[in-house]
Amino acid sequence: MRKIVSALIALLVVLLVVSCSDSATGDVKISLVLPAGGIIAKGNQISVKTFYKEDPSADYEWVSSEIITAESKTGKEKFIRALKNNTVYKFYVEVVETVGGVQKIKYTGGIEGYVHDEDKNAELSLFLGVRGESSKVLATPNGKGVESYIGSNGSDGAMAVTLNNGKVLVAGGTDLKSYSISRKAYVFNPSKLSSSETSSLPVAIKNGAMAALDNKTDDGAAVLAFGETSSGYSSAVYLYDGSFRTIGSGTPVTGAKATTLKNGMVVISGGCNNDSASSDIYVVDNSGLLHSIPGVLKEGRCMHSMVDISPDTEENSQFAYVLVLGGATNVSPTSSNNFVASANFVEKITINLAAYGASSEIVSSGLTDVQLAGHASSVVSWPSTTGPEFAVITVGGFVPPETDSDTTLPSSSTTYVVSTTDGSSWVSATSAGFSCPGGSIATLSAGEKDSSRYAVANCGVTSIGSESPEDQRIYLLTASVKDTSVDVSNKPILDEGYSMMINGPIVTTSFGYAYAVGGRYFYLVPGFADTM
Numbered sequence: 260m261r262k263i264v265s266a267l268i269a270l271l272v273v274l275l276v277v278s279c280s281d282s283a284t285g286d287v288k289i290s291l292v293l294p295a296g297g298i299i300a301k302g303n304q305i306s307v308k309t310f311y312k313e314d315p316s317a318d319y320e321w322v323s324s325e326i327i328t329a330e331s332k333t334g335k336e337k338f339i340r341a342l343k344n345n346t347v348y349k350f351y352v353e354v355v356e357t358v359g360g361v362q363k364i365k366y367t368g369g370i371e372g373y374v375h376d377e378d379k380n381a382e383l384s385l386f387l388g389v390r391g392e393s394s395k396v397l398a399t400p401n402g403k404g405v406e407s408y409i410g411s412n413g414s415d416g417a418m419a420v421t422l423n424n425g426k427v428l429v430a431g432g433t434d435l436k437s438y439s440i441s442r443k444a445y446v447f448n449p450s451k452l453s454s455s456e457t458s459s460l461p462v463a464i465k466n467g468a469m470a471a472l473d474n475k476t477d478d479g480a481a482v483l484a485f486g487e488t489s490s491g492y493s494s495a496v497y498l499y500d501g502s503f504r505t506i507g508s509g510t511p512v513t514g515a516k517a518t519t520l521k522n523g524m525v526v527i528s529g530g531c532n533n534d535s536a537s538s539d540i541y542v543v544d545n546s547g548l549l550h551s552i553p554g555v556l557k558e559g560r561c562m563h564s565m566v567d568i569s570p571d572t573e574e575n576s577q578f579a580y581v582l583v584l585g586g587a588t589n590v591s592p593t594s595s596n597n598f599v600a601s602a603n604f605v606e607k608i609t610i611n612l613a614a615y616g617a618s619s620e621i622v623s624s625g626l627t628d629v630q631l632a633g634h635a636s637s638v639v640s641w642p643s644t645t646g647p648e649f650a651v652i653t654v655g656g657f658v659p660p661e662t663d664s665d666t667t668l669p670s671s672s673t674t675y676v677v678s679t680t681d682g683s684s685w686v687s688a689t690s691a692g693f694s695c696p697g698g699s700i701a702t703l704s705a706g707e708k709d710s711s712r713y714a715v716a717n718c719g720v721t722s723i724g725s726e727s728p729e730d731q732r733i734y735l736l737t738a739s740v741k742d743t744s745v746d747v748s749n750k751p752i753l754d755e756g757y758s759m760m761i762n763g764p765i766v767t768t769s770f771g772y773a774y775a776v777g778g779r780y781f782y783l784v785p786g787f788a789d790t791m
Contacts, residue, residue, distance in 0.1 A: 285377040287342065289350060292386045292452065293366065303329045303356050303365070310349040310371075315423070316475035319349050319371070344377040347477055351770065352385060365389070367785060369770040370450045372424030374477055383450040388772065388785030397452060397774075397781045404780040406454050408434070408445065416440075416465030416487070419764035419776050423471075423479025425449055427766055427774055427781075428457070428499060430483065431464040435778070440465050440489055444503075447774065447781055454781070458502035461495070462488050468515040468530070473523025474500065474545055482506075482525040482543045487513045492532050498547045507549035512537050513590060514561030520579045521569050526610065528583055531561035531590040540608065542615055550615040557619050558603045560586030564636035566651055568607075579610040582622070582677075584653055587632040592668065595659035598630035605677060605685075624677040625687035631656045631671055635700040639712035639738050646740040647686075650678035652747055654716050654736070655695030670694040674736070678745045688744045693718070693734055693751075699764045700736075704771020704786030712738045715752075715784045717765035717775040733775055733782060752784070 291299070299305070305327040310319035342348065349371035355362050366387035373383060386397060397405040407429055408414055417432030430444035440463035447454045460483075467486030474480040480500040486493050492511035497503045512530025515537070519525055527541040536559030542550045563586025569579045583606045589597035605622040634656025640649035653675040657668040674692035679685045695718035703713040718732040736749045765775045771786035 285342070285375075285380070287373070287375070287381045287383065289370075290382065290384045291352065291368070292384055297366065297387070297389070299329050299354055299365075300356065301329055303354055304362075305329060306353040306355065308351045310351070311343065312347050313343070313345075315347060315477045316473075319347075342375040342377075344375060346375050347371075348373045348375060349769075350383075350385065352387060354387065367770075367788065368772075369768075370425060371769060372426070372477060373450065384452045386449065386452065386783060388783050395783055396777075397783050405447065405452055406779055407447070407776045407781050408432075408443070408779065414441065414465075414763075414778065417764060417776065418464075418467050418469035418483065418486075419766050420469055420471040420481045421766040421768055421774070422481065423473060424477055425768060426478075427776075428481050429764070429776055430469070430499075431460055431467060431486070433465050439463070440487065444499075449768075449774075458499075461497065461503055461505065462493065464488055464493055466513050467493065468517035468527050470517035470519045470525045470527075472498070472519070472525050472543055472545070472547065474547060475523075476500075480547065482517060482527070484517060484527045484541065485509070485512045485515045485530050496527070496541065496543070496549055498543070500547075506543070506547055507541075507551070509539060509541060509551060510537055512561065514563075514587070516563055516565040516583075518565050518567050518581060520567050520581075521571065522576060522579070522612070524579070524612065526565070526567075526579070526581055526608075528565055528581075528608070529556060529560045529563055529586065531559075531587065533590060536560050536586075536588040540610075540617055542610065542612070544612075552610075552615060552617045555608060555617045555619050556583065557606055557621055558588070558599055560588060560599045561590065562587045562592075562632040562656075563599070564634055564653060566636050566638045568638060568649065568651070577611065577613050579612055581608045581610070582606070582636075582651055583608060583619075584636055584651070584677075585629070585631040585634060585656070592632060592659070594663050595630055598632055598659050601627060601629050604629050604631075622677070622685055624685045626675060626677065626689075629675065630659050631675075633657050633697050634671065635695075635698050635716065637700040637702045637714045639702055639705075639714060641710075641712065641740065646743065647678035647680050647745055650676050650712075650738055650745040650747075652676055652700065652714055652736060652738060654692055654700055654734075654749075655698040655718065657696050668696075670696045674747050674749065676738070676745045676747055680743065686744050688746065690747050691749075693732075693749060695732075695734070701765045701767040701773045702771075703735075703767070703773060703784065704788035706787050709787060710739065713787055714738070715765065715773045715775070716749075717763045717782075733784065735784075 351369040354366040368387035414432030427447040442459040464486040472480040494511040515530030525543040538556035538559040698718040773784040775782040
């Protein structure tokens with residue numbers, strides 16, 4: 260537990276939400292948990308916003324805002340809010356201090372997916388983070404770090420998603436304690452600041468394609484497809500809704516990618532085995548049915564990235580649009596011939612969600628002579644702007660060796676950006692990046708008047724067995740519009756050696772926060788939002 264003391268968090272404030280029940284039940288206590296050294300001073304204002312939904316498939320609606328002035332550093336404050344029975348709630352908290360007559364947000368945080376039962380009392384923990392540019396190990400009030408893989412030294416090739424209820428599912432990967440592929444799966448509960456084992460995978464899997472599925476329930480679901488097993492490559496597609504079950508199959512591959520569409524469905528693309536690279540895609544609809552659409556990609560690929568660029572319009576109910584970037588054409592690429600051709604680096608897939616058909620076109624992004632695999636991509640967008648509608652940020656990965664005699668693949672230290680102003684004309688940009696083979700990336704929230712947009716990358720080491728201080732590295736990326744293109748800068752916000760995860764996943768929440776899965780602990784990266 261190296262350096263863990265400096266990163267732990269402490270319980271400082273307790274809020275009490277009182278339901279309308281006259282009995283001794285129905286009370287909800289929300290404990291606010293702050294980073295190490297954090298303090299809510301007397302006179303600081305605590306803003307508590309409450310949202311609810313009676314239908315699990317609906318969006319949350321705002322119901323109330325409360326402003327509480329802290330009376331002491333460690334005291335108990337109260338506010339009254341009538342909570343409806345069997346209703347789903349979300350709470351968002353901001354702590355504001357006034358300095359020189361100017362209000363400044365100190366901490367923000369939120370929890371969601373709480374279903375109120377008027378016959379029971381409930382206790383929830385809400386972790387508050389310093390807004391932006393920080394990363395902390397999550398820990399319980401007694402100082403114990405919240406573990407991602409209980410009893411393990413970390414994992415290589417694990418998969419993670421955020422479910423509808425705000426909990427994080429982490430599954431599979433190579434256990435670096437036993438050096439065997441794991442069947443274990445864990446659920447991190449932000450409202451309890453705890454991690455516990457859940458239903459195991461049907462078989463041990465690493466490097467599968469996983470994405471959250473909105474099945475219109477309180478808890479939500481996840482899809483896990485393909486991946487590596489101890490005996491080869493998996494052909495199965497699994498649905499997790501409290502336990503894993505098979506919903507279909509395809510060609511046995513690894514290195515496929517999955518993403519969640521804006522309508523909650525899941526798209527899976529590509530993958531490789533020892534013989535070929537797949538050009539197939541699959542759609543899992545909201546009811547959990549698997550739809551296979553073969554031969555869509557212009558060039559089969561694996562170890563690529565994929566992002567949803569569908570607009571927030573009613574048209575999205577019938578059509579979805581995703582970008583597929585880069586990748587390899589062989590499960591063990593050894594030369595440029597085993598990478599997707601630079602001319603085919605970006606493909607745009609149009610999916611008809613009514614007929615479950617799809618087509619693909621090569622995007623002239625302006626990126627030339629780029630071959631990349633094992634990277635990660637994320638989308639940031641700007642509302643009501645005359646510049647780019649959105650930008651796709653790509654970081655990490657590895658590139659072809661300089662000569663065929665090289666036995667290792669060089670890691671990429673370039674950040675690539677493709678953006679569009681109208682959905683058809685694309686521009687590209689590059690900037691200095693960081694080594695992050697097999698990393699992952701997630702989009703963070705931005706302030707209402709913030710002209711920049713943010714993402715965060717979770718990086719591990721490049722080989723099993725490293726004991727260097729760079730075992731776990733997290734980078735903040737800031738995207739700014741420069742004329743018609745987008746410039747991206749980066750800075751490390753975590754460079755510690757708590758434990759090792761070669762390619763640790765990272766997930767985001769509806770609050771715009773990110774949870775980075777480390778080799779042993781969960782890390783919180785707060786967003787930059789200044790309101791909800």
